[in-house]
Structures are given as structure tokens and as C-alpha cells.
Amino acid sequence: MTPPPNEQAPNEPARASTERPADRLRAKLAERGATGLMAHLVAGFPNRAATIDAARAIEAAGADVLELQFPFSDPLADGPVVLQACQDALDAGTDHAAFLGMLEEITRSIRIPTVVMTYANVPFVRGFASFARELAAAGATGLIVPDLPHTEPEFAEFRAALGDAGLSYVPVVAPTSTPKTIAELAEVADTFLYVVVRLGVTGRASTIDDAVRTRLAEISAITPHPLAAGFGIQSGEQVRSLAGHARLAVVGSKIVTTIREHADAPGPAVESLVRSLVGD
Amino acid sequence: MTHASHDTDAGRFGSFGGCFVPEVLRPALEEIAEAWERYGDDADFREELAHYGRTYVGRPTPLFEATNLTEHLGGARIFVKLEGLAHTGAHKINNALGQALLAKRMGKTRVIAETGAGQHGVATATAAAALGLECEVFMGAVDARRQVPNRFWMECMGATVRQVHEGTATLKDAVNAAMRHWTERIEDTHYLLGSALGPHPYPTMVRTFQAVIGRELREQLAERGVDRPHTIVACVGGGSNAIGVFHEFVGDADVRLVGVEAGGRGTGRGDNAVRMSGDGRPGIVQAYRSLFLLDDDGQVLPTHSVSAGLDYPGIGPELAHLGTTGRIDFASATDDETLAAVRLLAQKEGILPALESAHAVAHATKLAPDLTHDDALVVNLSGRGDKDLFIMAEALDRDAWRAFLRDELARMDADDEANA
Numbered sequence: 001m002t003p004p005p006n007e008q009a010p011n012e013p014a015r016a017s018t019e020r021p022a023d024r025l026r027a028k029l030a031e032r033g034a035t036g037l038m039a040h041l042v043a044g045f046p047n048r049a050a051t052i053d054a055a056r057a058i059e060a061a062g063a064d065v066l067e068l069q070f071p072f073s074d075p076l077a078d079g080p081v082v083l084q085a086c087q088d089a090l091d092a093g094t095d096h097a098a099f100l101g102m103l104e105e106i107t108r109s110i111r112i113p114t115v116v117m118t119y120a121n122v123p124f125v126r127g128f129a130s131f132a133r134e135l136a137a138a139g140a141t142g143l144i145v146p147d148l149p150h151t152e153p154e155f156a157e158f159r160a161a162l163g164d165a166g167l168s169y170v171p172v173v174a175p176t177s178t179p180k181t182i183a184e185l186a187e188v189a190d191t192f193l194y195v196v197v198r199l200g201v202t203g204r205a206s207t208i209d210d211a212v213r214t215r216l217a218e219i220s221a222i223t224p225h226p227l228a229a230g231f232g233i234q235s236g237e238q239v240r241s242l243a244g245h246a247r248l249a250v251v252g253s254k255i256v257t258t259i260r261e262h263a264d265a266p267g268p269a270v271e272s273l274v275r276s277l278v279g280d
Numbered sequence: 281m282t283h284a285s286h287d288t289d290a291g292r293f294g295s296f297g298g299c300f301v302p303e304v305l306r307p308a309l310e311e312i313a314e315a316w317e318r319y320g321d322d323a324d325f326r327e328e329l330a331h332y333g334r335t336y337v338g339r340p341t342p343l344f345e346a347t348n349l350t351e352h353l354g355g356a357r358i359f360v361k362l363e364g365l366a367h368t369g370a371h372k373i374n375n376a377l378g379q380a381l382l383a384k385r386m387g388k389t390r391v392i393a394e395t396g397a398g399q400h401g402v403a404t405a406t407a408a409a410a411l412g413l414e415c416e417v418f419m420g421a422v423d424a425r426r427q428v429p430n431r432f433w434m435e436c437m438g439a440t441v442r443q444v445h446e447g448t449a450t451l452k453d454a455v456n457a458a459m460r461h462w463t464e465r466i467e468d469t470h471y472l473l474g475s476a477l478g479p480h481p482y483p484t485m486v487r488t489f490q491a492v493i494g495r496e497l498r499e500q501l502a503e504r505g506v507d508r509p510h511t512i513v514a515c516v517g518g519g520s521n522a523i524g525v526f527h528e529f530v531g532d533a534d535v536r537l538v539g540v541e542a543g544g545r546g547t548g549r550g551d552n553a554v555r556m557s558g559d560g561r562p563g564i565v566q567a568y569r570s571l572f573l574l575d576d577d578g579q580v581l582p583t584h585s586v587s588a589g590l591d592y593p594g595i596g597p598e599l600a601h602l603g604t605t606g607r608i609d610f611a612s613a614t615d616d617e618t619l620a621a622v623r624l625l626a627q628k629e630g631i632l633p634a635l636e637s638a639h640a641v642a643h644a645t646k647l648a649p650d651l652t653h654d655d656a657l658v659v660n661l662s663g664r665g666d667k668d669l670f671i672m673a674e675a676l677d678r679d680a681w682r683a684f685l686r687d688e689l690a691r692m693d694a695d696d697e698a699n700a
Contacts, residue, residue, distance in 0.1 A: 073447065073580040074456055074565055077302045077463075083446055096577045120300055120564040125578030146302045147567065154298075154564075174304035176466065181303075196304060200464040 020166035025113040025141040026191045028064055029226050035242045036064035037278050038115070038228055040252030043068050043102050044094030045085040046263045051102055052109070053267040054259055059110040061274035065228075065248060066110065067144070070099050070118035077146045079203030081253040085260070096126070100138045107139025115170060116140045120148040128158045132165035142168030142191060150188050159188055170194050170228075175215070179222060186223030192247065195219060196231045203253040206232030208241045216245040236277050251277055291480025294604065296597035299479040300567045305459070308466040313481040315386045320488065325381065329489075332377050336410065337367045339374075339492065343500035343658075348628040349648075356510065356651035358644065360631065361497055363521065364664030368403045370634065371493060371521045371662045372474060376403035378489035380411050383470035390414040390465070391472040394458040396423055396451030396517070397589035397636060398430025399663055400474030405439035407472075415439040418458040420450040423588045430667050448582050451517075451592045455566050475518025476596040479567035483597050490524025497658060498528055510655035511536040511647060514662065515639040516610070517553070517590040519599040521662035530607060539599060540643040542585030543612035553583040555595045556603045556610035565593070570600040586615040586671065587635035589663075613642035619675050621645060622665060634663030635671065 029036075039058040043051050055066055071086035071094055078086065094102075107114050116135055123131035123145065135143065148158055150171065162169045171185040173195045185193060195216060198206045206212070208229075216227055229242050230250030239249040254277075255270060262269040290313070291297045299309055319325040333339035342365060346358040363371040376393075383391055391413050395401030401417040408415035417434055421443045424431050434441050442461075447453040455478070462471045476486040501509060512529060514522035516539040529535040544552030552558065553573070560571035565580055573581040573593040585591040595603075602608040613621070618635060621642035625631050633641055637660070644659045651657060665672065673681035 072578070074452065076456060076459055076567065077304075079460070080446070087447060090579060121572075121574070121578040121580075124564045125561070125574060125576075147300045147564070149300065149303065149306060151306070152298050152300060154569075172303050174302070174306075176304050176307045178307070181306075185303075199304060199466070201460045 021136055021141040022166055022168035022191055025065070025115065025168050028113050029192055029247055032064060032247050035239055035246055036248050037062070037239065037274065038065040038067050038230070038248045038250045039063040039255055039274055040067040040069065040117070040250060042071055042082060042085040042089050042256055043099050044071060044089035044092055045256065045259065046088055047092055048098065048102055050259060050263060050266050052105055053265060054255070054270045055106040055110055057267040057271035058274050059112050061271045062278040063274050064112055066106070066112055066114045067117050067250065067252070068103060068106065068114055070116060070122055072119040072122055075119055077201055079201040079253060081203045081256050085256045100134055103135070103138040103140060113141040114139060115142040115144060115168070117144040120145050123158065124154070128161035129164065132161040132167055136165040136167055140167060142170050144170045144172065144194060146172050150184060172196060173219060175199055182219055182222045186225060189223070189225050192226045192228050193219070193223060194228045194230060194250065195246070197229050198231055200231070202231055204232050205234055206238075208233070208238045213242075213245045216242070220245070239277050249277070291484060293483070293598040293601035296568070296570045296600045297480060297483055298569045300564050300569065301479050302463070304463050305466065308462070309479050309481070311386065312470075312485075315382055316481045316485050319382055319385055320485070325385065329378055329381055332381070333374070333492065337373050337377065338365060340496040340500070341365050343497060344629070344631075345504070346629050349625065352628055353645055353648040355649040355653070356647070356655045356657035357653055358648060359501070359509070359656055359658045360629070361493065361525065361658060361660045362631070363493060363660065363662050364634065364637065368399070368406050369664045369666060370399040370403065371490060371524060372400040372403035373406065374492055374524070375474065375486050375489040375520060376400065376407040376472060379470065379472045379485070380404070380407035380413060383413065383472065384411055386470065388413070388468060388470040390416070390469045392416045392418065392458050392461055392469055393472045393474060394418045394451065394454035395430070395474065396420070396454065396591060397587060397634070398423070398427040398434070398667060399589060399634070401434050401439070401441070402430050404472050404474070405434040405437040408439065409437045416461070417441050418444055418454040418461065420448070420454045421445045422449040423451065423454070426671060427588055427667060428670065450583070451588065452566065452580065452594070459567070475520040476523045476598060477518045477566070477568055477570065477594060483568070486520050487523045487527055487598060490520050491527040493521065493524040493660065494526060494528030497525060501656065501658075506656045508532055508535055509658045510651060511538060512658045512660065513538045513540060513640045513644045513647065514660040515540050515590060515636050516556075516595060516599060517542070517592050517636060518594070519596040521660055523596060523598055525660040526608060530602065537608045538643065538647070539603070539608055539610045540639045541610060541612045542583070542587060542590035542639060543614035543617070544584040544586070545615060550582045551584050552612065553585050553590055553592055554612045555593070556600070557612055560595065568594075568597055570594055570597045586618060586675075587639070589634070589636040590639065611643050613639040617642040619672070622672060623676065631661070632665035633661050634665050635668045637662045638665075
């Protein structure tokens with residue numbers, strides 16, 4: 001079911017001579033046996049040093065992918081914890097240049113791939129093509145934008161810009177997505193799909209039960225791409241209960257909360273948390 | 281990449297509009313779009329809405345010729361469309377009832393809404409009470425503080441008011457909170473959005489419910505022998521009263537349409553909510569593409585207005601489009617000009633306009649002297665001013681007002697002690 005690591009996704013022109021950022025992400029997912037971890041950070045929360053410290057701790061603890069959020073003032077899909085962290089990061093001066101600087105330093109100092117997450121207005125105002133080029137130059141491998149649906153005319157330009165920059169596009173699948181939509185999202189994906197396991201926004205705990213596992217199996221039957229399962233995952237037990245159903249578990253609010261509690265030097269606390277989530 | 285199955289033009293006004301919601305909400309928006317397509321033109325639905333309009337809202341609202349103001353300013357004949365005489369005191373009820381009726385037909389048992397000044401919240405709470413729907417209203421904590429009476433009335437009608445502390449704690453944050461809540465409860469809940477903005481189909485649907493204002497206006501002007509107005513002026517926050525009164529006349533190229541934005545304290549960043557005649561730039565925020573007040577990175581800027589209802593960084597996509605093409609002109613009125621306009625209209629005509637609507641009055645006083653008595657100048661008075669007592673009294677009669685509040689509190693405390 002899983003494409004081999006170096007297979008070109010349908011939307012990307014073949015560029016055999018150089019490794020594209022998306023290829024690194026795909027290779028990393030392919031080497032994963034059990035359910036791995038995508039750990040989420042809000043860039044600049046509470047400051048640059050803490051973000052870089054936490055990113056290093058996340059790698060040291062054995063996570064597979066770092067998801068770095070470019071804070072936006074009006075984050076529609078996020079719950080109170082991430083929302084407040086975004087506000088704090090913006091208040092602390094996390095602008096475009098500061099974000100790119102953090103991204104560059106992080107991707108230079110860790111080996112696991114970094115996927116950027118933000119809201120549509122951030123790349124839209126910058127210009128999709130420039131934004132994608134800047135992210136790729138700063139070492140990102142992919143982008144998640146929850147409020148730029150594949151059904152809007154702007155999406156085509158956005159998706160092409162990511163392809164041109166060699167970045168992966170990671171679509172979000174919701175509990176409300178129909179099989180037809182999932183197939184459409186799979187068509188525009190090139191590494192993995194981010195599956196939201198329950199209704200609502202980020203933060204509130206979810207139960208990983210048979211219904212969730214059945215849903216993941218249904219989605220896997222539609223797409224050959226691996227799945228990341230997220231929203232409300234807070235324990236190693238939850239991560240392990242996704243075994244065989246999702247290649248990655250996504251943990252966000254729990255990490256952000258830990259950083260808030262250890263704002264001065266979040267490294268050790270984040271490392272210990274992520275270690276407990278990874279389970280080895 | 282082709283997505284031939286999707287109608288990419290749905291809900292677009294030029295490049296503005298669209299439906300930029302997280303995937304979890306897309307089916308809910310499609311459900312509303314389908315219901316709207318089904319019932320929007322349905323004779324039975326329209327008659328039900330018209331029935332409530334006549335027997336509950338008080339439609340048609342009067343068109344009053346403001347002869348004293350006309351004489352005072354010299355120039356245009358000034359007419360005032362009194363939407364403030366609609367039930368609940370503003371045009372908001374037109375849309376709230378329309379959507380609440382639609383929600384019932386969709387089988388929803390619950391409505392949620394955002395509110396700034398509280399007028400849309402009150403209208404939604406009212407429609408929900410009348411139609412037997414559960415109601416929850418999201419209100420920025422800053423707005424809840426400055427619009428205590430409306431918050432109180434909403435709760436009185438059985439609605440739950442949830443204060444929103446995130447972000448700037450004003451209207452835009454109330455919209456975000458309502459949308460987030462909706463993602464948890466799409467099954468039984470309709471999001472009763474209050475202005476002609478947000479994701480498709482809201483801009484079209486809300487404009488259609490508000491277009492009754494312009495239709496009545498045309499008939500009422502004809503009854504006074506006015507074939508076409510020279511100019512129509514309306515205040516613009518999100519812009520539902522403006523597009524509601526303008527829509528009927530967009531095709532009449534000789535009718536000048538003017539939207540008035542909140543000039544606030546001045547032209548500094550964060551001091552106003554001037555998008556069209558100021559620094560608005562293209563963006564995708566709160567699930568629609570339009571013009572917004574943004575910084576260079578696309579972050580939404582804070583806004584200020586004395587009127588909570590205009591204190592919003594975006595504008596409805598249809599107005600943004602018609603403004604960009606030049607069909608609608610935009611101007612602004614400052615807080616001070618607005619307060620002066622409240623006093624002027626109150627003293628000359630015995631009409632207390634809402635602070636939002638007074639922005640339109642303020643601009644009309646600038647336009648009228650340059651026109652002639654053959655020119656009809658219509659001001660859409662979207663709401664009445666009762667709700668603004670606390671703000672107006674503080675601004676216009678500060679010392680006496682504060683003395684009253686202190687004395688009233690002292691009297692209540694004394695009563696408590698006497699009864700203890």
C-alpha cells in the first residue's frame with residue numbers, strides 16, 4: 001500500500017538529480033514500523049530559544065516528525081491551549097523573519113523532517129510561490145494549511161507552488177469527510193494525510209476506540225498514503241493503541257501545555273513527555 | 281490538477297468570497313448551501329418569513345422625511361429609513377428570523393451566534409425564543425462589558441451568553457469562538473451568522489434576507505414621488521444593513537451608494553476600522569476572501585470604534601467587490617463626528633440612532649449641503665440608540681451620569697443593609 005520512499009508523487013515534476021524536501025519526509029515515514037510521533041510546536045512560544053530547545057528535545061526523545069506552527073492571529077481549528085500560545089508568540093514578536101530564522105536554525109540542528117502548519121492567510125498574503133520557496137530554503141519538508149480547501153480555486157495555485165518548491169502538501173481529513181472527499185484529498189497528497197479523529201478543535205482529550213480504528217482503516221482503504229492521527233492525543237497508551245492503523249500520532253496541545261509549565265527551559269520536560277509518548 | 285466536479289464560482293463576488301473553512305465544517309456549509317438553494321425561492325418559505333415580517337418584526341419599517349434636518353443642512357431632501365423600529369431595534373432581526381426559519385426546516389434544534397454590539401445576539405435570541413430553538417451567543421468580553429443591556433436581554437430571553445476572552449475579545453474573536461464551537465456540534469446546531477460575510481453561502485443568504493430594506497425603500501420613495509434617490513448612505517461594519525439597502529439599487533447606475541466605515545480615534549494603526557477607504561488589503565480570514573486590516577505578515581490588526589458593531593477588521597465580500605469596482609463609494613466618520621451626529625438627529629428629529637447607524641448620519645451631513653432639494657438623500661438608520669445609553673451618557677453627560685450610577689449603587693447597597 002505504501003509507496004516506496006523515492007517514488008515521485010503525481011503532482012511533482014521528476015527531478016532525479018536532487019533530493020526534494022518532500023522525499024525526506026516520505027523516506028522517514030517509510031522507515032517507520034510501529035506508530036511514530038509527530039510532535040507539534042508553536043514557533044516563538046514563549047520565545048525563540050525555548051522553541052529551539054524544545055525542537056531538539058523532541059528529536060532526542062525519538063519523535064519522527066516535527067510540526068512547527070507559524071502562529072496566526074485567528075486560528076480557526078485550534079483550541080484554547082494552542083490559540084493562547086499563538087497569541088503569546090505573536091505578542092513576543094514572532095513575525096515572518098523571526099519564524100524563518102527559527103525554522104532554519106531548527107532544521108539545521110535536527111535530522112528529523114519538519115512540517116510547517118499555518119492558516120491560509122499567512123501564505124496568501126506573502127504570495128504562495130514566495131512562501132513555499134522560503135519554507136523550502138529554510139529546511140521545511142511540507143506544509144499543512146487547514147483552511148485552504150482543495151475545492152477553492154486558490155488551491156490549484158497553492159498546490160502547484162508547493163510542488164515547484166519540492167514541498168509536500170499534507171491535507172487534513174475530518175470525521176465528516178465523505179469517501180469521495182477522502183479520495184480527492186488523497187489525490188492531492190504526496191506523503192501522508194492528517195486525520196482528525198474527532199469533531200471540534202485541538203486540545204480536548206480523545207478516546208482511541210474501535211470506532212476511530214475502523215475509521216482509520218476505512219481511510220487507508222481509499223488512499224495508499226500513510227496516515228497521521230491527531231486531535232486530543234495525550235498519552236503513550238493512546239499512541240500505542242493506534243498501532244497498525246496510523247503511521248504517526250500527532251501530539252500538540254499536551255506539548256504546548258508542558259512548555260507553558262516549563263517556559264524558562266522546556267527541553268528536559270518536553271524530552272521526558274515525548275519519550276513517554278514514543279514509548280521507547 | 282482538476283476538480284471538475286466542484287463549482288468553483290459558488291459564492292464569489294469577483295475574486296472575493298469563497299468558503300475557506302476547515303475540512304470538518306465543509307459538509308455543514310454544503311448542507312446550508314443546499315437548504316438555501318431549496319428554500320430560498322420556495323414560495324411557502326418566503327410567505328412564512330413575510331408573515332413574521334408583517335406580524336412580528338413590524339415590516340415595512342417607516343421611511344421618514346427628515347424635514348428639520350433638511351432645512352438645517354440646506355441642500356438635499358433627507359429621508360431616513362427607520363430600521364431601528366424593527367422588533368429588537370435593528371435590521372438584524374430580518375436575517376435572524378430568516379436563518380432561524382431555515383434552521384428549523386433543516387431539522388436543527390439549536391442556533392449559535394456571534395455578536396458585537398449585541399444587536400445580532402438579541403435578534404438571534406429573539407428569533408430562537410419565538411421559534412422554540414435553543415440559543416447560545418458568543419460575545420467578546422470587551423463588548424460584553426460595553427454592551428451590558430443587550431447581554432442582559434439575551435439572557436432574559438433564555439439564551440446563554442458565552443464571553444470570549446481570546447485575542448482582542450471583540451467581534452472577530454466572537455466569530456472565531458462560534459465557529460470553533462460549531463465544529464463540535466454540527467449535527468444539531470445551525471450557526472446563525474449575523475452579517476453578509478463568512479463562508480459561502482452566508483454572504484448571499486444574509487444579503488437576500490436583508491434586501492427587504494432596499495425593496496421597501498424603492499416602493500416608499502415612489503409613494504413620495506421620488507423615482508430614484510440621488511444617494512443612499514449606510515454604515516458598514518461587516519456590512520449587512522448596507523448591502524441590504526444597496527442591493528436593490530446596484531443596477532441603477534445613477535444612484536450613488538456610499539458605505540461609511542468607523543473612523544474611530546483617527547488614522548493610526550489600530551485606531552479605526554477603515555478597510556475600503558483606508559488600509560484594507562486582500563486576505564483570507566474567518567473563512568472568506570475579502571479586504572481586511574492586516575499587517576505585512578497577514579496577521580489581523582486590532583481595530584477601534586466607539587460602536588461595537590463596526591469594530592471589525594473585515595468587510596463582506598460583495599461590498600469589497602462593489603467597492604473595488606467603484607460601484608459603491610466608501611467614506612468614514614470618526615467617533616467624535618458620530619457622537620455629534622447622534623445629538624444632531626436626536627435634537628432635530630427626535631430620533632435616537634444607534635452609534636453604528638450614526639456614522640451614516642455623520643457622513644450624510646457632509647454630503648447634503650452639496651446637493652439640491654431635487655436630490656433625495658437616504659440614510660439607512662440600521663438601528664436605534666437605546667442600547668448605547670451607557671456609552672452615550674458617559675460621552676455626552678459624564679459627570680451627571682457618573683453621579684447617577686454612584687447614587688444608584690449606594691441606594692441599592694443601603695436597601696440591602698436595611699433588609700439584612
